[in-house]
Every structure is written in C-alpha cells, then in structure tokens.
Amino acid sequence: MRSVSEYWSSAARRAEPYAPGDQPGGKVIKLNTNENPYPPSPKVLSALREAVGPDLRLYPDPTAAKVRSTAAKLYGLSPEEVFVGNGSDEVLAFAFQAFFHQDKPIRFPDITYSFYPVYARLYQIPVEVVPVTEGFAIRAADYYRSPGGVIFPNPNAPTGLLLALEEVASIARENHGQVVVVDEAYIDFGGESAAPLVRQYPNLLVIQTLSKSRSLAGLRIGLAFGSAELIEGLNRIKGSFNSYTMDRLALTAAEAALEDSEYYSEICQKVIQTRTALLNRLEELGFRGTRSKANFVFAAHSHIPAKEIYEKLKERGIYVRYFPAPRINNYLRISIGTPTEMDALTAALADIVQHPHA
Numbered sequence: 001m002r003s004v005s006e007y008w009s010s011a012a013r014r015a016e017p018y019a020p021g022d023q024p025g026g027k028v029i030k031l032n033t034n035e036n037p038y039p040p041s042p043k044v045l046s047a048l049r050e051a052v053g054p055d056l057r058l059y060p061d062p063t064a065a066k067v068r069s070t071a072a073k074l075y076g077l078s079p080e081e082v083f084v085g086n087g088s089d090e091v092l093a094f095a096f097q098a099f100f101h102q103d104k105p106i107r108f109p110d111i112t113y114s115f116y117p118v119y120a121r122l123y124q125i126p127v128e129v130v131p132v133t134e135g136f137a138i139r140a141a142d143y144y145r146s147p148g149g150v151i152f153p154n155p156n157a158p159t160g161l162l163l164a165l166e167e168v169a170s171i172a173r174e175n176h177g178q179v180v181v182v183d184e185a186y187i188d189f190g191g192e193s194a195a196p197l198v199r200q201y202p203n204l205l206v207i208q209t210l211s212k213s214r215s216l217a218g219l220r221i222g223l224a225f226g227s228a229e230l231i232e233g234l235n236r237i238k239g240s241f242n243s244y245t246m247d248r249l250a251l252t253a254a255e256a257a258l259e260d261s262e263y264y265s266e267i268c269q270k271v272i273q274t275r276t277a278l279l280n281r282l283e284e285l286g287f288r289g290t291r292s293k294a295n296f297v298f299a300a301h302s303h304i305p306a307k308e309i310y311e312k313l314k315e316r317g318i319y320v321r322y323f324p325a326p327r328i329n330n331y332l333r334i335s336i337g338t339p340t341e342m343d344a345l346t347a348a349l350a351d352i353v354q355h356p357h358a
C-alpha cells in the first residue's frame with residue numbers, strides 16, 4: 001500500500017519494510033530463502049518433545065543463561081560476552097538502536113543484506129553506502145575510520161563472497177571508538193568466525209543465527225558475541241522492549257543445537273559438496289557464479305536474462321531469489337538444497353537454456 005494513513009506515527013510512515021522471499025505452500029522446490037535442506041539434529045527434536053509440557057505455563061529465562069554459556073564455549077568466551085535474540089534480525093535491530101547514532105553515518109556495502117537500509121531508515125541512522133568492486137568484493141580499507149560505525153555480512157549476501165579474517169580484524173582495528181558489526185549468518189559454510197576476536201577488539205560485535213547452518217529458521221534464534229560492554233548495550237535495548245524475546249521451546253532447541261556441533265558440521269559439509277557440484281553444473285549450462293562460501297550460489301547466465309529464468313523456474317514450482325536492483329539484476333541467488341533438488345533444478349535450467357523465449 002502506497003498511501004499514508006492519518007493514524008500512523010512518523011515511524012510507521014517512514015518505514016519501508018523488508019520484503020522476505022515467498023513462502024509458498026504445497027509441493028514446490030524452495031530455494032529462495034537459504035533454509036537448510038537437512039532437518040535439525042535428532043537431539044534437538046527429542047529435547048523439544050521433552051520441553052512440551054506443563055512448564056510452558058511458566059515464563060522462560062529472560063537472560064537465556066544456558067544458551068549463552070553453551071554458545072560462549074564454542075569460541076572460548078564467557079557468558080557475559082554473549083547475547084541471545086529472537087532471530088538475528090532482531091539482534092541486528094537491537095544493535096542499530098544500541099550502537100548507531102542519528103548524527104553520524106554508518107557504512108555498509110551497496111550490495112548486501114537488504115535489511116540494513118530498512119533498519120537505518122526506521123531508526124533514522126544516516127548511511128554512507130560503499131560500492132563493492134566490479135567483482136563484488138568488499139575492500140576492507142573502504143571501511144576504515146567510519147564516522148558512525150560499520151555493518152556487513154561475512155560471507156556477504158547475496159554474493160557469498162568471504163572477507164579474510166585478517167581483513168575483518170583490520171576493519172575493527174581501524175574504527176577505534178565506533179562499533180563494527182559483522183553479520184555471520186553464513187560463516188559455517190566455509191569461513192572462520194571472528195567471534196574469538198571480540199576479546200582483542202571491544203568495538204567488534206559478531207552476530208550469528210541458528211536459522212541457516214543449524215536448521216532452525218522456524219524457531220527464530222540469533223546470537224551476538226562481543227565485549228561485556230557491547231552485550232550490556234544490547235541488553236539495555238532488549239530490556240526496554242520485551243523481557244522474553246526467546247520462548248521456552250526456542251531456548252531448549254538452541255541449547256541442544258549448539259551442543260551437537262558434530263551433527264551440524266556433517267550437514268554443512270554436505271551442503272558445501274553440493275554447492276561445488278552445482279556450480280560446476282551451472283558453468284556447463286552457461287552460467288558464471290561467484291566463489292560463494294555460503295549455502296547459496298549467486299550466478300548469471302551468459303545471455304538469458306535472470307528475470308526470465310526466475311519466472312520460468314517459478315512456473316515449474318522451483319523458487320529461487322531474483323533482485324531487481326542495479327548491478328545484480330542479472331543474477332539469481334539459489335539456495336543449496338538436497339542433491340535430488342539440485343538435479344531437478346539443473347534439469348529445469350537445461351531445458352530453459354535450450355529453449356529460451358519459449
């Protein structure tokens with residue numbers, strides 16, 4: 001709706017909400033929102049079954065203490081250096097409110113997660129958009145000495161490109177006094193987390209999610225790692241908004257998922273293998289993809305427009321993501337599914353490529 005209601009506050013008028021990928025029902029092949037094709041760990045499912053009981057009448061632990069200490073152990077940190085939120089989107093929203101200012105612009109890449117401009121607008125944070133290179137790379141030095149802080153995903157979305165850990169560290173080092181937020185939604189698919197660096201850089205906040213690599217998009221669990229000072233900043237915002245952002249089931253599942261790293265590294269390896277195989281097959285079909293380190297590929301065809309391919313796949317019940325934005329409007333972002341789903345996808349693509357404009 002484009003009109004304006006007299007009942008809306010200035011925030012509601014100003015808002016330009018994020019447009020999530022379609023969530024179609026029924027029998028489709030869903031490769032458009034980067035969910036994990038594999039189920040959560042069996043240990044998560046049995047912990048959840050046990051948690052469904054009379055205790056649901058009680059409020060959950062507002063401090064998420066158990067999840068924080070389990071998450072802290074993954075990176076040799078202490079629970080005071082961990083925050084838990086209702087999906088990393090919520091953690092990101094809290095970070096915008098806790099650390100960014102209405103009179104100092106923050107920097108993020110021109111091609112990046114499209115929720116950042118949405119939050120910047122809602123919270124009235126000015127922005128300096130930094131172009132990525134021709135090959136979509138983030139250049140660390142472009143983010144040094146930002147007036148009001150920095151935010152970027154690593155690997156970046158939707159390009160999948162990974163910035164080396166030393167470069168991430170250099171951005172934190174060269175932004176003394178400003179907060180640098182690294183959104184590691186896809187780090188488990190081929191990168192190395194910056195979380196252990198938060199001891200060295202008290203201005204570094206590392207955000208992760210259990211939605212992608214830990215197969216729990218349906219339960220909404222996000223994490224942040226940072227100095228106790230930054231975590232306290234997030235707690236101040238959260239405690240002014242909703243004491244219980246995490247329900248009992250989400251907390252139960254989060255703890256079990258973070259304890260079963262063995263299961264999750266296995267399924268991440270499967271996703272990585274499928275990604276390599278898919279990229280090879282796409283190249284044979286005339287696509288050129290980025291060197292993605294995420295659970296999706298980002299690829300353009302040599303001569304058939306992405307929009308046309310996107311629409312033809314949709315007609316066949318295969319959902320991928322297409323962004324009608326400058327520089328990337330000839331690319332498709334395709335989530336890595338099971339090998340069977342990838343076979344169906346590449347069969348459909350072979351057909352579309354052989355019969356264009358049909």
Ligand SMILES: *Cc1c(COP(=O)(O)O)cnc(C)c1O
Nearest residue numbers: 087088089113153157185209211
């Ligand atoms: C998926 C995604 C998120 C959001 O994850 P949730 O935890 O499900 O809210 C955040 N950042 C990036 C870059 C993502 O791709």
